[in-house]
Structure formats: C-alpha cells, structure tokens
Amino acid sequence: MSVKIGISPIAWQNDDLPDLTAAYTMEQALEEAREIGYTGVERGRRMPQETEGLRLFLERFDIALCGGWCSGNLLVSDVAMEQAAIAQQAEQFATLRAPCIVYAECSNTVQGQIGVPVNDRPKLSRDEVYAYGRKLTELAKWTAGQGVTLSYHHHMGAFIEDQEDIDWLMESSGPEVTLCFDTGHLVFGGGDIAKTMDRWGDRIHHVHFKDIRPDVVRDVRENNRSFLDAVVAGAFTVPGDGAIDFLDVAQRLRGMDYHGWIVVEAEQDPAKAPPYDYSKMGYEHILAVCATAGLTVADRD
Structure with a gap:
C-alpha cells in the first residue's frame, strides 16, 4: 500500500496571521515544497x-491539490443554505x-480571535x-454527489475539539462524514491518538501530521492565551520536532490499510522556524517513519 x-x-502563508508570513509568497511556498519532495x-x-486559474497555478509547480479548508456555518444555517x-x-x-x-x-x-482564550471555546x-x-450527514451526502468527500477537521477553539466532541460527532453522523485526523489538534485538545485511531480508523479519510511542543501548550492553557497566541509562541511544529510519536501513528495507518494523503500542517513563526528548513525536516521524518512502518510513499501521479 x-x-x-x-x-x-x-508555514509560508498564514491566512489567519498574514503579517506573520508577510515576507513569503505563495509561489515560494509551492516551489520550495515541490523541491523538498511534497x-x-x-x-x-x-x-x-x-478553477482554471488554480489548475494552471498548480501545474506550474507540478503539484497536486490535496484538499483545502472550508469554513462551515452549518450550525446556524440549514443544509440547503450551506450547500x-x-x-x-x-x-x-x-x-x-x-x-x-x-x-x-x-x-x-x-x-x-486573538483576544479570546482558547480555553473559552464553545x-x-x-x-x-x-x-x-x-x-452534517445530509451535507456530506450532497458533497459526495458532487464528486468530493467531506472530511471534518476537529480544531482547537471550536466546538469539535476534544475526545468527547469527536466521539459524539462520529457517533451521530453517517459514514459519508469522514474524519480529517489532525494529530496536533487532537493532542492539544487533550485527546488520545491511539483511542481515536482504533475507534474511528474506518472513518479517517485525510490525515494532518502536526507535532506539538508540550511546554508551549501548557503555558497557553495555564495562562488563558488565545489559539493565535499559541501559534505565534510555537505550540505547533513539524513531525519529528515535538512530542508526538509519529512512528506509532504510521504503524496504525498501515494497520488500517490507509492509502490517502499525509499532510504536514505546522503553522508557526517563520522567524524562529524557517519554512523551508522545517518543512524539509518534517518531510524527512515522515519518510523515515513510513519506511519503518512499511508504508510506501507514492510519487507524483
């Protein structure tokens, strides 16, 4: 597999903190990502x-579109409005x-919201x-009919953040709702990687490899700092630079016959963590743990 x-x-272009990454361009991001091997x-x-402009932009760097964020408002909208x-x-x-x-x-x-502690999330x-x-199941059935899978991203500061939230969402939704499994957000939120993967492995469709620095996470929690404060302070980093055991994650992915994307998502201050250097570090760590776990890494189609 x-x-x-x-x-x-x-890491190069932070949409939530544009001033943090103002020295970098999207062209640089894609050029360097492809050079590294992504x-x-x-x-x-x-x-x-x-769509056509995006297709040409990606083709210019010989890189595929492997997903993308969608800010939902289904909680306050009906399904037709969200569609x-x-x-x-x-x-x-x-x-x-x-x-x-x-x-x-x-x-x-x-x-x-940089002025609101992440602890005050809904x-x-x-x-x-x-x-x-x-x-959400109704919406996911509709997106499937449009030709694309909906993968739900549990996220710090949101109402689907901790282990209980994730379990409730998966329990209450149909198989059309898949999980975007994010290691960093899960651990930051107090969740358990093994428990989540063991219980919901058949729903995991997309994976974000994000590492954490526990001392920063602890400081954010204890001092009521915001999620964006956490990002700037370095709560997140690339695989292999923090506390998460990604070999264990890779072995569990192999055990569930996962054959999708592993996506590095590690927003932090580029002045402290240069995007090229850290993205290369993360890529090399993923190659190493995948090789040990018996996961083959595919080349560009």
Whole structure:
C-alpha cells in the first residue's frame, strides 16, 4: 500500500496571521515544497480562486491539490443554505480531483480571535452535537454527489475539539462524514491518538501530521492565551520536532490499510522556524517513519 505526502502552505502563508508570513509568497511556498519532495498542497486563500486559474497555478509547480479548508456555518444555517455556500468549492475540488474538502464549523469558533482564550471555546451538549451530526450527514451526502468527500477537521477553539466532541460527532453522523485526523489538534485538545485511531480508523479519510511542543501548550492553557497566541509562541511544529510519536501513528495507518494523503500542517513563526528548513525536516521524518512502518510513499501521479 502507498500514501502520498502533501503540505499546507500555512508555514509560508498564514491566512489567519498574514503579517506573520508577510515576507513569503505563495509561489515560494509551492516551489520550495515541490523541491523538498511534497507532491500535493492544500489550497490557500492567496492561491487563484477560479478553477482554471488554480489548475494552471498548480501545474506550474507540478503539484497536486490535496484538499483545502472550508469554513462551515452549518450550525446556524440549514443544509440547503450551506450547500449553496460551499457549492463553488465542491465543484472546484471535484474538477481538480482533490481527495476531500477539509470542513470545520466556524460560526462560533474562537480560533481566529486573538483576544479570546482558547480555553473559552464553545462546548455543546451531546444532544446538540448529535443534531449537528445529522445535519452534517445530509451535507456530506450532497458533497459526495458532487464528486468530493467531506472530511471534518476537529480544531482547537471550536466546538469539535476534544475526545468527547469527536466521539459524539462520529457517533451521530453517517459514514459519508469522514474524519480529517489532525494529530496536533487532537493532542492539544487533550485527546488520545491511539483511542481515536482504533475507534474511528474506518472513518479517517485525510490525515494532518502536526507535532506539538508540550511546554508551549501548557503555558497557553495555564495562562488563558488565545489559539493565535499559541501559534505565534510555537505550540505547533513539524513531525519529528515535538512530542508526538509519529512512528506509532504510521504503524496504525498501515494497520488500517490507509492509502490517502499525509499532510504536514505546522503553522508557526517563520522567524524562529524557517519554512523551508522545517518543512524539509518534517518531510524527512515522515519518510523515515513510513519506511519503518512499511508504508510506501507514492510519487507524483
């Protein structure tokens, strides 16, 4: 079996903190990512938004579209309204053969509010998450009909953040709702990698390899700092530079016959962690753990 290794351009171009990465361009991000060896990239806000323009932009760097963020508002919208809101992205991703839309509810998240502690994120009841899961299933069935899978991204500062939230969402939704499994957000949120992969392995469709620095995470929690403060302080980093055991993750992926994308997503301050150097470090670590785990890494199609 084989996996593909992609990257989010967020280390070079942070859409939530544009001043942090102002010295870098999207062209530089793709050129350097491809030079390192990454064969796919998730869509960034500063890429061309029109489908043909995006296709040509990616072809210029010989790199595939391996997903991309979708800010959802399903919690406060009906399904028909949300379908209309994401229709252009669904059509584009289907046309460009992206593996999924990386969907996350953003109507009530605090992740983009630098003055709000991440500890103050919204927490819904089980019944509320179950109701959301049923709506999300309808939306995911629709996106599947459009030719693209919906993968839900649990995220710090959002109402699907911790282990309980993830379990509730997966329990209440149908198989059309897949999971974008993010190691860094899971551990930051207090979740358990082994438990999540063992229970929901058949729902994992897309994987983000993100490492964490526990001392920074602890400081953010104890001092009521925001998610964006955490990013700038270095809560996240590339695989192999933090505390997460990615060999264990790779072995579990092999055990569940995973053959999708492994995407590095490691937003941090580029002045402290130069994007090229750290992205190369992460890529080499993934190659090493995949080789040890028996996962073959596919070349660019």
